[in-house]
Amino acid sequence: MTRVSEPLSSKWVAKLCRLCRARHSRHTFAVRRIVAWLEQGVDVHRQLPILSVYLGHVDVAASYWYLTATPEMLLHAGNSFAVATGWGDDQL
Numbered sequence: 001m002t003r004v005s006e007p008l009s010s011k012w013v014a015k016l017c018r019l020c021r022a023r024h025s026r027h028t029f030a031v032r033r034i035v036a037w038l039e040q041g042v043d044v045h046r047q048l049p050i051l052s053v054y055l056g057h058v059d060v061a062a063s064y065w066y067l068t069a070t071p072e073m074l075l076h077a078g079n080s081f082a083v084a085t086g087w088g089d090d091q092l
Contacts, residue, residue, distance in 0.1 A: 030055060030066035031073075038076045 052063035
């Protein structure tokens with residue numbers, strides 16, 4: 001097992017922070033785009049290949065990562081289920 005005896009260089013830490021911010025920005029953009037599509041009634045699964053190309057993904061499967069369980073997406077999923085099944089507040 002190799003141990004790092006010296007602290008990480010500030011240059012390396014700065015590079016890592018920039019990378020993390022870039023990935024966070026991409027994720028935020030993708031999730032906000034998907035939420036906007038959901039709010040507009042757009043078929044997200046038909047639009048996901050477009051988002052995938054925009055994000056530079058080679059395979060659309062890589063873009064499904066952005067369909068995470070955010071509060072906004074869960075709310076939309078619950079509302080869609082209620083409409084599709086006729087389930088309302090009176091059944092809760």
